Amino acid sequence: MSxxxxxxxxxxxxxxxxxxxxxxxxxxxxxxxxxxxxPGGFVLENENLETAVKRELREETGIHINYLEQLYTFGETGRDPRRRVVSVAYFGLVRPKDFKIKAATDAAEVAWFDVKKLPPLAFDHKKIMKTALGRLRAKLTYQPIGLNLLDKKFPFGDLERLYSTILDKKIDRRNFRKKFLKFGILDELDEYASAIDKGRPGKLFSFDKRKYNALRKEGILFEIR
Amino acid sequence: MSxxxxxxxxxxxxxxxxxxxxxxxxxxxxxxxxxxxxPGGFVLENENLETAVKRELREETGIHINYLEQLYTFGETGRDPRRRVVSVAYFGLVRPKDFKIKAATDAAEVAWFDVKKLPPLAFDHKKIMKTALGRLRAKLTYQPIGLNLLDKKFPFGDLERLYSTILDKKIDRRNFRKKFLKFGILDELDEYASAIDKGRPGKLFSFDKRKYNALRKEGILFEIR
Known part of the structure; x- marks a missing residue:
């Protein structure tokens, strides 16, 4: 027996x-x-991996999520002091406000942590976090995953801030805007954001998912660097 | 027990x-x-995943390989008719002539197959192959992995053929050459290939690994599309 x-x-x-x-x-x-x-736990014998990770997430945090992507399988001997445990890690990106997270059955407490201010983590979870962050950043440059996190109509600055935050670096604003608009998956609306910030109120944009999918079908790849 | x-x-x-x-x-x-x-098999309790895959490969094919990259973990229930088996797949790219492959302990026969003419495969290995091929093709566009497979000094046409073969498509030769040379990781030698093919003998090139590593350190990314 294994x-x-x-x-x-x-x-x-x-x-x-x-x-x-x-x-x-x-x-x-x-x-x-x-x-x-x-959050995580053991996979049941008759359960697919993705079903297992969603179940554990739901049980431990109350977060229901439709789409998680497989990240990597961590299997070093000794990563769990009890016995040999190999873990298949999955990651996803959501809007915290969509979930009232709460400690459920298996965990004592649950919370959102700023990735720049993480507490010490159990097991090899620091390494897993680092791998996940690297993958998220890479993915952002070749898939417009961030757009799902913005409001339906957003000023361009919101998109810039999202990229700048996740990539953790300053962005050349003019270049970024030019590249992004050139790709043609944003609709420039005839509406303006109310001028809460200083300066001129900016135009609002929306993500044209249909156009994006059509481009993908044609084999045209999104890319922002 | 699991x-x-x-x-x-x-x-x-x-x-x-x-x-x-x-x-x-x-x-x-x-x-x-x-x-x-x-080729593949079960992971031993005290064995890291990468050690296991290299061992199985050696035992079943006689291929010794230093570097394999984790591809994906395949874990659908029912993928093995005997019982629940989750498999962590690894992939690598080599020169067949470097290995005299031979059936070793666990397998009856071993052979190289053209990826375009595969026989029916056991388990979900067709799906695994498809995933691996997709990853290999993607990787070729952002890492110069193919260069390790060419002779130390090679005519540029060899590199073109390698890309064209692995990506399974025609390549715009002029554009490809321009892009590749612009990236600056090839040294143009003062030597010529003997004119076996029709036409002028071409200059020879070599891969400058040191320059490539230096560029990577600077954060300059290789990319061929």
Whole structure:
């Protein structure tokens, strides 16, 4: 009989107000009791991996999420002090305000943490976080994943801030705007944002998902660097 | 006790003479006895995943390989008719002539197959192959992985043929050459290939790995589309 246990962990990123968060749970049981960790747990024998990770996430945080992407499988011997555990990690990106996260059955506490101010994490979860963050940043440059996180109609600055936050770097605004608009998946609306910030009120934009899908079908690839 | 078994599979691509191959083994035991499959097998309890996949590859094919990259974990219930088996797949790219592949302990036969003329494969290995091929093609556009497969000094046409073969499409030769040379990781030598083909003998090139690594450190990304 196999002595390797199969687990799954979820890295759920949340973007809001120019901050990038990740959902963590405080462990109720040893090992690492009382420490923060990624939500996750063991895969049941008759359960697909994606079903397992969604279930664990729901049970531990109350977050229901439709789409998680497989990140990587972490399997170093010794990563769990109890026994051999191999974990298939999945990640996703959501709007924190869409979820009232709450500690559910298995975890003592759950919270959103700014990825720049993480507490010490249980197991090899720091390494998993780093891998996930790298993948999220790479993905942002070749898929317009961030657009789902903005309001339906948004000033261009919101998109800039999203990229700047997730990529954690300054963005050449003019160049970014030119590149993004050239790609043709944003509709420039005839509406203006109310001038809350200083300066002229900016035009509002919306993401044209249909156009994006049509371009993809033609093999035209999105890319922002 | 966990009833999920953990396995690993290897997709070893081989490039030679404008053909892309993959190493397959003929199964000696049921299920799928007598059918072709990717080399692979179960992970031992005290063994890292990468150690396991290299061991299985060695045992089944005689191929020793230093670097394999994790591709994806395939874990659908029912993918193995015997019981629940989750497989972590790894892939790599080699020169077939570097290995005299031979059936070793666990497999009845081993051979290189042209990826365009694959036999029916056991388990979900067709799906795994498709995923691997997609990843290999994507990778070729953002890492100069193919260069390791050419002779130390090569005519530019060899590089073109490699890209054209792996990407399975015609390449705009002038554009490809311009882009590749502009990136500055090839040294144009003062030597010429002997004119075996019709036409003028072409200059020879070599891959400047040091320059490539220096560019990477500066954050300059390789890209060929």
């Amino acid at each position: 002595k390797i246990k199969l687990a799954t962990d979820a890295i759920v990123f949340g973007y809001q107000h120019s901050q990038l968060f990740v959902a963590l749970v405080k462990r109720k049981y040893p090992p690492f009791k009382g420490q923060w960790a990624l | 009833k999920i078994k953990l396995a690993t599979d290897a997709i070893v691509f081989g490039y030679q003479h404008s053909q892309l191959f993959v190493a397959l083994v003929k199964r000696k035991y049921p299920p799928f006895k007598g059918q072709w499959a990717l």
